[in-house]
Amino acid sequence: MTNPHAAADGAPPPQxxxxxxxxxxxxxxxxxxxxxxxxxxxxxPHPTTHGLHAHLVVTRPAFHLDITLTAAPGExxxxxxxxxxxxxxxxRALAGLTPLTTGHLHLDGTELDRTPxxxxxxxxxxxxxxxxxxxxxxxxxxxxxxxxxxxxTDARTQAAAWLDRxxxxxxxxxxPRRLSGGQxxxxxxxxxxxxxxxxxxLDEPLAALDARTRLDVRSxxxxxxxEFEAVAVLVTHDPLDAMVxxxxxxxxxxxxxxxxxxxxxxxxxxxTDYIAHLVGLNLYRGRAADGHTxxxxxxxxxxxxxxxxxxxxxxxxxxxxxxxxxxxxxxxxRNLWRCEVAGLEIHGDQIRADLTGELSLAADLTTVAAAELxxxxxxPVWATVKAAQTHAYPA
Amino acid sequence: MxxxxxxxxxxxxxRGGPRRRRVRPAVPLPLLLPGAVALVFLLLPLVALLVRAPxxxxxxxxxxxxxxxxxxxxxxxxxxATAVSLVLGVPLAWLLARTEFPGRGFVRALxxxxxxxPPVVGGVALLLALGRNGVVGQWLDAWFGITLPFTTxxxxxxxxxxxxxxxxxxxxxxxxxADPRYEEAAxxxxxxxxxxxxxxxxxxxxxxxxxxxxxxxxRALGEFGATITFAGNFPGxxxxxxxxxxxxxxxxxxxxxxxxxxxxxxxxxxxxALRDRWMTAS
Numbered sequence: 141m142t143n144p145h146a147a148a149d150g151a152p153p154p155q156x157x158x159x160x161x162x163x164x165x166x167x168x169x170x171x172x173x174x175x176x177x178x179x180x181x182x183x184x185p186h187p188t189t190h191g192l193h194a195h196l197v198v199t200r201p202a203f204h205l206d207i208t209l210t211a212a213p214g215e216x217x218x219x220x221x222x223x224x225x226x227x228x229x230x231x232r233a234l235a236g237l238t239p240l241t242t243g244h245l246h247l248d249g250t251e252l253d254r255t256p257x258x259x260x261x262x263x264x265x266x267x268x269x270x271x272x273x274x275x276x277x278x279x280x281x282x283x284x285x286x287x288x289x290x291x292x293t294d295a296r297t298q299a300a301a302w303l304d305r306x307x308x309x310x311x312x313x314x315x316p317r318r319l320s321g322g323q324x325x326x327x328x329x330x331x332x333x334x335x336x337x338x339x340x341x342l343d344e345p346l347a348a349l350d351a352r353t354r355l356d357v358r359s360x361x362x363x364x365x366x367e368f369e370a371v372a373v374l375v376t377h378d379p380l381d382a383m384v385x386x387x388x389x390x391x392x393x394x395x396x397x398x399x400x401x402x403x404x405x406x407x408x409x410x411x412t413d414y415i416a417h418l419v420g421l422n423l424y425r426g427r428a429a430d431g432h433t434x435x436x437x438x439x440x441x442x443x444x445x446x447x448x449x450x451x452x453x454x455x456x457x458x459x460x461x462x463x464x465x466x467x468x469x470x471x472x473x474r475n476l477w478r479c480e481v482a483g484l485e486i487h488g489d490q491i492r493a494d495l496t497g498e499l500s501l502a503a504d505l506t507t508v509a510a511a512e513l514x515x516x517x518x519x520p521v522w523a524t525v526k527a528a529q530t531h532a533y534p535a
Numbered sequence: 536m537x538x539x540x541x542x543x544x545x546x547x548x549x550r551g552g553p554r555r556r557r558v559r560p561a562v563p564l565p566l567l568l569p570g571a572v573a574l575v576f577l578l579l580p581l582v583a584l585l586v587r588a589p590x591x592x593x594x595x596x597x598x599x600x601x602x603x604x605x606x607x608x609x610x611x612x613x614x615x616a617t618a619v620s621l622v623l624g625v626p627l628a629w630l631l632a633r634t635e636f637p638g639r640g641f642v643r644a645l646x647x648x649x650x651x652x653p654p655v656v657g658g659v660a661l662l663l664a665l666g667r668n669g670v671v672g673q674w675l676d677a678w679f680g681i682t683l684p685f686t687t688x689x690x691x692x693x694x695x696x697x698x699x700x701x702x703x704x705x706x707x708x709x710x711x712x713a714d715p716r717y718e719e720a721a722x723x724x725x726x727x728x729x730x731x732x733x734x735x736x737x738x739x740x741x742x743x744x745x746x747x748x749x750x751x752x753x754r755a756l757g758e759f760g761a762t763i764t765f766a767g768n769f770p771g772x773x774x775x776x777x778x779x780x781x782x783x784x785x786x787x788x789x790x791x792x793x794x795x796x797x798x799x800x801x802x803x804x805x806x807x808a809l810r811d812r813w814m815t816a817s
Binding site for chain 1: 714716717719720721722723724725726727728730734735738739
């Protein structure tokens with residue numbers, strides 16, 4: 141067997157290191173975006189030559205995207221944002237399918253700004269996979285190697301090895317329409333990886349799957365991405381997908397980066413309402429007045445345990461909120477607001493109450509508690525949060 | 536009130552019975568009558584052709600060398616015109632469907648012009664362009680010694696001129712309906728735009744191309760006006776079936792009917808080939 145790609149399942153990925161000094165960069169899976177910064181800075185104009193350095197600017201009549209994106213080899217970066225934020229445009233710009241208005245794009249030290257998509261070392265897994273319907277799974281995967289000059293037999297041998305890695309050997313001869321969603325996703329991943337890309341792009345890789353399949357495919361995808369030794373960028377509007385699959389999140393809203401960091405960091409310190417909503421936190425922005433009190437722009441004051449100055453964010457989970465029908469007397473909580481129930485909805489095995497009034501917030505309570513309080517839209521309530529349950533951090 | 540309710544409850548199932556049997560409401564007469572007349576009008580000539588066909592002498596009529604020559608020439612020229620339309624028309628359809636250039640809508644209108652142009656006018660225009668003294672024809676004659684009018688090649692040119700728009704419009708429609716992102720997916724896998732077209736788009740739109748080709752072929756086979764104007768009517772060289780039918784009608788009506796039957800058979804075969812596309816449209 142002379143085929144170098146016939147790796148057994150679980151074996152290291154077939155791509156060899158592209159250059160001898162990549163060992164400085166490939167350990168970046170832990171989330172440090174610039175592992176080789178100190179070493180490369182003296183010899184190269186860019187902080188790191190390896191990995192992705194992009195400043196993507198795309199201007200259209202009704203839309204402006206302007207984001208900076210860096211990623212080290214081996215790193216998985218998720219672009220997270222609401223629909224219409226510009227995630228897919230960013231992905232298309234990286235792939236060369238949408239031209240950059242200005243900005244630059246460097247991958248492993250090579251400038252790709254004006255390179256056509258077919259000449260970029262970039263693989264794409266499209267949202268609905270776009271497997272060629274007239275070709276079998278095997279020929280779909282062999283398409284890339286064929287375009288890169290492999291003979292028909294060689295391309296098919298490589299494709300068979302990739303399908304084997306994905307556990308799809310018995311589906312090699314099947315046309316895409318006869319594959320399940322999860323299988324199609326793996327064929328699409330194999331097809332993208334078969335060209336040995338230095339940058340793998342995944343557009344909403346799990347959006348087309350039903351909830352049950354999603355769990356399986358997500359964990360498989362995580363394994364394959366962990367094995368992938370070049371840069372992977374995935375686009376999603378699902379925070380769970382982003383947090384499970386990615387080492388680092390870049391949150392995009394209205395074509396701009398609003399926050400960047402590890403999943404844990406972003407979950408703990410959201411900086412916009414969108415992220416706070418995604419991770420299920422109440423988020424407020426205000427000024428730390430003196431010591432432990434934060435004055436919000438709208439008027440109310442929140443007491444925290446952190447000692448900060450200047451502009452700060454305050455966050456607390458809905459579960460930290462306690463509700464009373466009558467004003468509590470002698471309560472230790474200094475954070476007490478008079479509110480009104482705006483809406484109620486089932487949230488897991490809890491009831492989530494949306495409150496308006498002195499402070500708009502979400503509160504979680506058990507169904508029993510909700511019944512005892514006789515909560516209904518329009519009902520007046522008092523909401524308290526212990527200072528120790530809040531979390532303040534600089535804005 | 537209660538009495539009315541009771542009778543209604545009894546009557547309801549009785550009324551539901553006939554309503555279920557008569558699925559559609561009555562067809563209005565002002566639509567039914569003209570529609571029936573139209574149907575008869577379209578079918579009557581074909582029936583007449585079958586009624587008056589000289590069935591007993593048909594074998595001898597159809598095996599005469601003249602008929603055979605005309606049929607052979609028709610098939611060859613129509614097939615060649617279809618091939619020309621495919622080779623030139625599919626790329627044109629792709630350009631119209633997949634690229635942006637100024638005046639694209641105008642070009643598209645020009646492409647469809649031969650569809651509505653009287654074929655005789657097309658023949659005259661071809662003579663002025665490619666005739667021996669034509670705008671381009673004089674140079675073809677002077678430099679390469681090529682003369683197209685009144686040759687078999689001229690028949691192919693005339694038929695291509697009339698048939699190609701059918702193919703272009705059909706293929707362009709299929710291309711517009713096909714998802715262009717498959718081509719994008721192919722380019723991200725390293726395929727040039729042409730490779731993407733050849734290996735992905737072409738197989739995907741193959742049914743549309745086939746339908747367009749059949750349509751163009753049928754149109755080329757029946758082409759009369761442009762052919763007789765541009766290529767003349769020389770038996771064995773430029774006399775195709777429709778020309779032979781027209782000529783035979785003057786001296787030998789039986790032969791004309793026999794030739795017409797052959798063309799009718801071919802037309803029905805074409806309809807059969809396209810039935811999935813058209814007859815299931817309802």
